[in-house]
Structures are given as structure tokens and as C-alpha cells.
Amino acid sequence: MFKSPFSSASSSFNTMLLLAIIICFAPLLPALLGLLSAAFAYFPALGLNEFSLLAFKQLILWPGLLDSVLLSLFITLVSTFLAALLSFSILQSMWQSKHWKWIESLLAPILGLPHVAFAIGFVFLFSPSGLFSRFVVLIMGESNAETWSLVHDQYGLGLIILLTLKEIPFILLMSLSLLKQLNLKQTFQTAHSLGYSTQQCWQKIIFVQWLVKIRFSLFAVATYGLSVVDVALIIGPTKPYPLAVLVWQWFNHADLSHYSIAGAGALLLLILAIFTLLCIRVIEWLVTCKWRSWLSSGRYCLPLPGRLTVYICYIVSLLIIPILILWSLTFRWPFPALFPRVWSFSYWSDELTYMSEYINNSVGIALISASLALLFAIIIHEFNSRRTRGRYGFYIPDILIALPMLAPQLSLLFGLQITTLLVPKPYYYLWVIWAHVVFAFPYIYLALNGAYKSYDKRLDMVALSLGMQPFKVWWTIKRPQIMPAILIAWAVGMSVSLAQYLPTIMLGAGRIVTITTEAVALASGQQRRTSAIYALMQTLLPFMFFLFAVVVGRYYSIKNNQYFLARTK
């Protein structure tokens, strides 16, 4: 009889499972309740004693609300659409080509660039006084200096481009494991034998299968674009503001009556998120089910700019680090000089004296929350992997696991923050770490998916049938094999935690300063030299943990291989 590696009878496993469920999912309930009660003006602790729809009325009457809503939807849908289309075009034109190897190997470091650091660097490149304009002036003369701007521009074009460029590597990474599940080799052989080109095969056969499988990643991309605040503050439009920024401002407004409007706005954000996800689902359905005649209507296929996209996406991403380094070492860099006129290390030496405290905060919170979230993700994976046996009717559904990733973060945090007012004493670190666990958990869970799916369960069964204790089976047989994936998942969790802005600011009441909160504060204060320094640190920290994960993971896989080689000899 099969037993789970963590014995199903073991009460300690059940306790851990319960703890995992409580810590990772229970906060969603007060988050929603807090949000609803603030929006409907019933929150006695804040002196709101009667249900009312006043906040919604004020929300609707807010000058320019519709503009903000439409702008948010425009930014979200366009950036998601572009990211999906361009990622697919990259796959179509570059998959397994001679350049594929470097595309794949650069994926992780590019993906590891935090959004905030990316935004700060993007501004240095593409603002009207950015490096790009300096080149334009050099070539075309000062009178041609740009008057248009991709930073804070009216239609959010800068934000759309940034989100698209930043999400392409994410979708590519997610596609890697998806494409392995599809039987590509055979598909190509069949298509080629029928006279279809590789490109036609991608568009007519693989696209539909890919689109269905990439759905959840697109959902995550869309929700992020809709609810992002930190990046929008740095680069997003200001007239009108995107809805998420508007809600953030109401939440911070000196007049307490804005709390209810903020609540109603955060609820609207949640509704828009659901609407956006439905839109994506409907588009998917239209393309793959309803109007599928294009799939069988002949050999025509769209020319997609895959190669160009890769170049643009990778070049911009790879320029971010050097431009940040340049600004961090700048003393004087007047426009339109191509390089700093006077260099200085003084900004670095000033900041380095004070940075250790912020690094300690960042890394300390990330270590605790990522490790906890990893533990819980493993426990829930173990629990869920039993459901295939059919012996347990109950399992944790994927949608619940992904919820913190799919719901707008601002909406959830608003509800949580308001709930903390009910707790008599402040526990800033506890709340911040807890929130980081909740938001890091789904990413860690996802990162473990592949390893859990491909693990050969027969190994467990043999060990168990030979009488080994369930936990020992997991520890000595399964763990070493999935260790590289565990390490990567842990590093993913670290990077998610290190990049959190809103949870740290909102639940830490501003008292907890991390590298990320500092980077956002300095970037919105237009302090180019110091914000470059913090953006670099923000990039360096997760990179170090990824490096650690890769190096130690390699050690494990070598050891595993040696073990099996020794056995087979």
C-alpha cells in the first residue's frame, strides 16, 4: 500500500498542514472582510457605524475616475497582449535555433532584475534627458531634443513598454516547461510531412495548445499590471493616474473620510481584475474555440518579429545595470553629455555606511518568510500529490494557491491593514513577515511544480515497502533528487520577498525600511545618484541567492548522478 512520504497517519504532518493552510490562506479572509467593511462604511473602530453606499457614490463622482479606470484597463490589456504575442513570436522564431542557448541562459538573470530597479534604470535610459535622448541630440543637434516623454506620459506608454519588456522573460520561462509537455518533435514531423513550414506549424498547431496552458501566467501578468503601485509611481502616468495609484493616494489622504473611498476603490480594483481575467479567458475562447476557422483556412501565417523582439528586450534589460552603475558613480552629468563629466565615489561611500541596516532588514525578512513559505509549499505539494491515488477527496485547489498572485495586492493589503487596527498592540515585523509569506508562497509552489510532476513515485513505494520510515524516505530519497528545484524555489521566494514594497510599507507602518522601500522613496524624490545605488543593491541581493541556489543545486545533481552511476556500474 502506498503511503505518502510524510506519513498520512503522522499527526505532526497534519499539524504542519493545518499550520500551512492557516498561515498561507487564512489572511485572505480578513483581507476581504476588511476591504468590504471599509467600502460599505461599516467599521466601528474607525467610527463608521452604518452601512452606506456613500463611498461608492463619492467614488463615481470623483473627477476623472472613468479616465483612470479606462487608462488602467488600457495599460493592463495592451501590456498583457503584447507580452503574450511577443513571447510567442520569440518562441516561434528562436526555439531550438542556434541562438536559443544564450536566450535561455540569460533568461534567469534578466528575470531576476526587480521591477523597481528595472523602472529606475528605464527612466535613466528613456526619459527626455535619458541616455537615448543624449544620443539623439549628439546625432541630430540640440534643437532636436525630445519634447515627448516615456516617463509619466499621458497614455501610460512608458509603463506599457516597461511591463511588456519585463513580462516577456517571465512568459518565456513559464513556456519552457509547458513546451516540454507538448509533443513538439512529432508535431513538427507531421506538419513538415504535410508540407507546412515550421512557422506555420507554430501558429496553426502549437499556438492554441500553448495559449491554453499559459493562461495562468497571463492572469498573473495582467493582475500585476493592473494593481502595480511602486513602478507606476516611478514611471506611470500622472494625469490621470492609473486606478491603483489613485487608490493608494486616497488611502494616504490626510482626511479620514477618504478611507471609505479608498476601500470602494480597492474593491473596484478587485472587480476590474476579475473583469480583466474574464477578458483574457474570453479572448482565448474566441481564438481557440469560437473563431477557429483561421486554424484550418490555409497556409497563411502572420509574420511575427521574434528576432527583433529578443534583441530589444534583451538589450534594454542588459543596459539597465550599466546605466545604474554610471549614475551611481556620477557627480556631475549635465544634459546632453553622453558620459558623466565628473565622477565620484562619495555617494557610494556615504550610503554604504548606512545601508547595512536596510540590508539586514531586507535579508532577515526574506530569509524567514521565504524559508517558511518553502516549508509550507513542500507540505502542500506532498498533500496534493496524494490526490492522484484517489484515496483522498480533499485537496488544495490550484486556484486557491494562486489567489495571492491573482488578486490585486493593494486590495488585499488594504483589508489587512485595516484589520490590524483591531489588534491592540503593534507587531510590525510579524505582520510584514506574514504578508511576505503569503505573497511568496504561490511563486514557490509554482517553482516546485515541475520537480514534483516529474518525480518518479515508484522510488518512494519501493523504499516504503522495504520498511523505511515515511519521513526518512522523503529525506534520504526524494529530497536529494528534488533539491535543485527546492533551492531554486527558495531563491524565487527570496527574490519575491526582497522586492515587496506595498506589504512592507503598509503593514510595517513605514517603520521597517528595506532596500526596496528606500529605492522607491529615493526614486520618487528624483534623487538619481542614490536611487541608482539602491536599485543596484536591490538587483544584487536576489542575484546572490540565485547564484547560491544554482551552485549548490549543481553540487546536488552531480552527487545524484555519481550515486546512480556508481550503482549501475
Next chain:
Amino acid sequence: MKYFFSALILLLSNMALASQLDWQAISDKAKGQTVYFFAWGGSNEINNYLRWANKSLQAQYGVTLKHVKVSDISESISQLLAEKTAKKNQNGHIDMVWINGENFKSMKQHQLLGNAFAKQLPNWPFVDKTLPVNSDFAEPTLGLEAPWGVGQLVFIYDKNTITTPPTSFADLLTYAQQHPQKISYPKPPAFHGTSFLKAALLELSNNNQLLYQAVTKNTFQRISAPLWSYLDKLHAVAWQKGQQFPTNGSETLQLLDDKQLDIAISFNPNEVISAQANGTLAKSTATYAMQAGALSNIHFLAIPWNANAREGALVAINFLLSPEAQSRKGDLTIWGDPTVLQKQYVTGSAKNTTLFKSIAEPHPSWQAALEAEWQTRYGH
């Protein structure tokens, strides 16, 4: 009658006692406390100054000063209000705030400030009483906040770009029309943006004295009308055609250095000196004020009623008012914020600051009204 007098005397002496701070006990209690100081954090010069203050406070008084960088102090006031309503009267998360004007009025009105303290600080005697340190935008401070520095709305330009800068708002419009896309101001309700509106309104309304009284619907419509027609004309030729505004004062400085704007806005008459010393502005930049004078105000330090480290905050504020701290704050290469102490007590370049002719701030109620109207007209 006799009883009445003795009761009165007793009462008065009690009040005097109650308001007398036992400084020894306070500094003993402050030792080891951490003071969370919520203050605008968008300037390297200010941030670095507060880092120095923390070091000195730790060394001299055993008090740790943590600067919590906020982008607008009104954020913190909403949090305090939430705590007040939720009856969290202890262990508050804010120990000290940097405020003035509308925000002070709001804190006072909602009783978010504790007992009066300013005049009992050991360093109070050094304060220059010729400055309006007892009222904040015409609102009596009642010792609920202590003055920290003087702000004057000034303009910065590059002498290589402009020979004679426009010294009135009327001239500014003419300049903007001659040099399209080169003039702008921070987007209200950013502090510098609202101040720009107030200064413009003062000039355009010929210093209407009604601006110094609480705003009414009637006076607002009548007096503010010239401002909106002025702004309509200005926006048509402004930077990004008035479709975009800088987010705060520091962005105008950056845009000046980027040659996007010809004129930047600051509340520190010495900003250009420290900015040149830090490499953020060119050596050819200079400061000027409008001919009518510079909108002037004093910025203050206050302690919320539920502060967790009230004693530490008192010690910190007293230190920030000391000749040592004020001289450093006024040092032109460090921050250059004009001192609130009498000149004879400060040393170094802080002594050399000369203020521009000053224009008093309008009644604080005008601020919210102007911001709301601006939002409806141009904010979206």
C-alpha cells in the same frame, strides 16, 4: 472671595507645574529610546543631515533617531487619525513629525497633538522671537510644535540660459509664451505646487486681505477667478503643454539640470548652494525671489499624542534646536535651511543667510480649496 483667589492661585501654580517639564527626568527616561521621525525624505541633503543628527543624539543622549521617509506627511496624519478613532492612545507608531500649515491645523483640530512643550525646551531661549514662531500659517501654535527652520518660496535659474529672470507672475507668463515648453510647476497637492498657486494668487489678487481670512464659497469664486484664467494661459505654453506636471519640487531641480525647464522651484533659499556642492546643479545656477517678495513660512516639529517615545522625541527636538544642530543645518554646503535661532548663537556659514523680503502665508483653509479646484479643473 479669599477662597476664590487662593483656589485660583493654586490652580494657576498647578498649571504652571503641569506645564513645567522636568528635564532631568525626561532625559533619563529618553535614554535608550528609539524615536521614529516621520519626515519628507526626498532630498539627500536632508536625509544626510538627519543621519548626522542621529549619530550626535546617540552619542550625547543615548537616543536613536530613525528617519521614516515619507513622500507627503499627510500620509502619516491619516494613519494617526485612524489610530485616534480606533482609540489607540498608546504605543503609537509615530513619535515625531515634520509639519506646518494645513497639516498642523488638521492635527490640532483632531487633537492629535499631546501637551504643549515648545516653550519648556531648554533651548527655547535661543529662538529668534522676531520670527513668527508662535503661529503657523496664522494658526496659533500654543507650544504644540517647535519651530525648526524657515522656508521661502524661491526660484532657481541658470545664468547661461536666462539673463534677467521674470520676477513677477505676469512676467513669468510672458516668458513662458516666449519660450514654450520651458516653464512648469509641481502638481498640486504637492507642497511646492500648492505654494506656487498661493503665491500667484496673492499677486494676481493684489494681496487681497480676504486671503488671510477663512475661505468662503463666495470669496473663493470671486478672488480665485484671475488665477484660473492665468493658469489656463500658462498651461497652454507650459512644459508638456500642461498635460504633465513635475511630481514635486525636487523634480523641477532635476528638470532644470536636464534643460527641460528654465526655472525650478524650491522652498530653501540656499538650495542652489548645497545642490552645486553635491553636483546636482550647475555652477551657473542662481536663486531669486519674486519682486513682491517670497511666500514664507516656518516649518515645525511636533509630537503625536500617542507617541511611544515621547521623552526621546522631546530630547531630539531640543537637540535639533541647539546652536550646534542649527548651525550645521544652516551650513550652506550641508542643507542651508535658514535657522530659527537668533543670529548670535549660530556659527559658520549658517550665519551668512539673508532672507528675501517675506510674504505671509494665506489662511490655511485656502489651501484645501485651491487644491480641490485645481484637481477638478486640471487634475485629470
